[in-house]
Amino acid sequence: MQLTNRAKPVDRQPMTFLESLYLWNILKGMLITFSHLFKRKATIKYPEQKRSFSKVFRGLHVLNRDAEGRENCTACGLCAVACPAEAITMEAAERLPGEEHLYREEKYAVKYEINMLRCIFCGLCEEACPKDAIYLSQTFAPANYGRKGFIYSKDELLIPHPVNDKEAYQKALGEKASSN
Amino acid sequence: MYLLAIDLWFILEKAILIASIIGLSFFIAMYTTLAERKVAGWMQDRHGPNRAGPFGIFQPLADGGKLFFKEEIIPLAANRSLFLLGPGLAMITSLVTSTVIPWGAPVVTANGTIPLQVADVDMGILIVFSVVSIGVYGIMIGGWASNNKFSLIAAIRGASQMVSYELPMGLALIAVLFTTGSLKMSEIVASQAANGWHVIYQPLGFIIFFICALAECNRTPFDLPEAENELNFGYHQEYSSMKLGFYLFAEYINMFVSSAVISTLYFGGYDIPFVNEAAWGLQPWLLSAISFGVLMAKIAFFLFVFIWIRWTIPRFRYDQLMNLGWKKLIPLALVNMIITMAVMLWLKK
Numbered sequence: 080m081q082l083t084n085r086a087k088p089v090d091r092q093p094m095t096f097l098e099s100l101y102l103w104n105i106l107k108g109m110l111i112t113f114s115h116l117f118k119r120k121a122t123i124k125y126p127e128q129k130r131s132f133s134k135v136f137r138g139l140h141v142l143n144r145d146a147e148g149r150e151n152c153t154a155c156g157l158c159a160v161a162c163p164a165e166a167i168t169m170e171a172a173e174r175l176p177g178e179e180h181l182y183r184e185e186k187y188a189v190k191y192e193i194n195m196l197r198c199i200f201c202g203l204c205e206e207a208c209p210k211d212a213i214y215l216s217q218t219f220a221p222a223n224y225g226r227k228g229f230i231y232s233k234d235e236l237l238i239p240h241p242v243n244d245k246e247a248y249q250k251a252l253g254e255k256a257s258s259n
Numbered sequence: 260m261y262l263l264a265i266d267l268w269f270i271l272e273k274a275i276l277i278a279s280i281i282g283l284s285f286f287i288a289m290y291t292t293l294a295e296r297k298v299a300g301w302m303q304d305r306h307g308p309n310r311a312g313p314f315g316i317f318q319p320l321a322d323g324g325k326l327f328f329k330e331e332i333i334p335l336a337a338n339r340s341l342f343l344l345g346p347g348l349a350m351i352t353s354l355v356t357s358t359v360i361p362w363g364a365p366v367v368t369a370n371g372t373i374p375l376q377v378a379d380v381d382m383g384i385l386i387v388f389s390v391v392s393i394g395v396y397g398i399m400i401g402g403w404a405s406n407n408k409f410s411l412i413a414a415i416r417g418a419s420q421m422v423s424y425e426l427p428m429g430l431a432l433i434a435v436l437f438t439t440g441s442l443k444m445s446e447i448v449a450s451q452a453a454n455g456w457h458v459i460y461q462p463l464g465f466i467i468f469f470i471c472a473l474a475e476c477n478r479t480p481f482d483l484p485e486a487e488n489e490l491n492f493g494y495h496q497e498y499s500s501m502k503l504g505f506y507l508f509a510e511y512i513n514m515f516v517s518s519a520v521i522s523t524l525y526f527g528g529y530d531i532p533f534v535n536e537a538a539w540g541l542q543p544w545l546l547s548a549i550s551f552g553v554l555m556a557k558i559a560f561f562l563f564v565f566i567w568i569r570w571t572i573p574r575f576r577y578d579q580l581m582n583l584g585w586k587k588l589i590p591l592a593l594v595n596m597i598i599t600m601a602v603m604l605w606l607k608k
Contacts, residue, residue: 100587102466105572112302112571121304 137215151212153184161207166197191233288511289319326504341404346505349397353512363551367543402494413493417484423584428471430592434599448528479569518561529554
């Protein structure tokens with residue numbers, strides 16, 4: 080049964096003497112490879128040039144602060160519940176008087192850890208968070224020599240202070256800043 | 260009375276020439292490895308090595324340094340003396356072939372002329388052929404002494420391939436020698452400078468010679484002795500450190516020398532094309548330098564073609580290799596020889 084008109088019968092003729100020298104066909108092949116010398120390269124010079132991630136790339140987690148630099152997280156635990164890999168652990172504490180400039184809500188996370196070896200970077204924690212306190216940035220976890228190094232504690236996850244350390248804050252926001 | 264007049268200046272001149280040619284061979288071989296990887300990269304739409312220095316120009320030094328500091332392993336079951344002899348022989352034979360190649364126009368000084376050629380002997384091109392045929396032993400001894408079945412198969416393949424392809428190579432060369440009437444390399448170049456390059460008169464002979472040169476250098480599509488996918492690594496599988504480096508390097512020096520031989524035999528050697536350089540009235544040393552540069556440009560072109568072919572076509576099967584050598588190239592070379600003879604008789608030269 081003929082499906083398309085593109086099928087070509089295979090030529091089973093024995094090669095003629097000229098064909099069996101392969102010269103013409105080799106020349107044709109060489110012209111093809113020569114043309115590739117001038118084609119655009121498929122690879123980039125990596126450390127100098129980097130490919131940009133997609134807008135929706137899900138990388139390392141960042142714990143957010145509000146415009147005054149107070150932590151958004153209220154240690155409700157919804158992210159830990161939503162996490163399919165069970166990578167998030169936290170301990171909650173009550174905000175004491177005089178700590179209003181540090182924490183936005185009356186309850187906050189004393190300890191907040193994400194195990195990057197467990198994390199599958201699905202972004203469900205970001206979706207679950209009612210306080211916009213956690214989101215996935217555009218960097219990926221760097222290599223490490225020990226397992227301990229992959230358990231990121233709260234001070235590693237927290238975004239820099241937006242008032243005291245403006246530049247680092249903007250850098251950490253990355254492209255998310257414009258999309259939010 | 261001197262029984263043997265030793266001309267110290269002559270010895271000094273030759274010693275300098277030999278040292279610089281060996282240095283040049285190593286230098287070119289080093290940078291051919293880089294060129295090979297670069298061209299391979301470009302042909303595969305990649306950048307090629309570019310980390311060591313600007314555009315990767317220190318890459319060959321890094322590779323060589325790495326080979327030097329590698330652990331040297333001699334297998335227990337290997338034949339130790341032959342195992343050590345193999346790489347040295349491969350290297351020596353590839354270096355010795357460059358002795359008879361004229362590298363540039365002779366420098367005329369007030370005290371006589373200095374030929375830019377180590378030995379302008381009467382048998383000229385035959386020396387290249389005899390040394391190249393010894394070059395088989397580098398592969399054979401290396402493969403045999405390794406006491407490894409892959410190495411041995413590769414060595415047998417290499418030997419049979421090189422012996423088979425020397426025949427059409429020699430037959431193609433005979434046609435050149437008919438037209439020149441001399442085996443001397445300097446005269447072959449001089450006759451081409453006077454009458455035009457041999458490639459114009461002997462296009463078929465050139466193609467046959469070039470194909471055979473590929474086979475003699477064990478280059479793709481004839482790299483059966485080191486067929487990675489069938490024989491792991493071929494005849495130098497058991498070698499490590501600088502001995503492996505010697506084998507790999509000898510291959511590149513072979514490429515360099517055979518490019519030089521092809522340029523000399525078919526492309527006019529150091530002859531500058533399309534111009535009559537004698538009419539320029541330049542200093543003789545300057546003229547020699549330019550002619551040397553011209554020869555280097557021709558060699559560079561052929562080195563590029565060698566690399567170009569390697570990254571274009573796959574390896575021949577063993578039966579295809581033997582068919583091509585014995586059933587195609589030898590008859591063609593004979594036909595080429597007979598046509599040359601007939602034309603020469605007809606022209607009553």
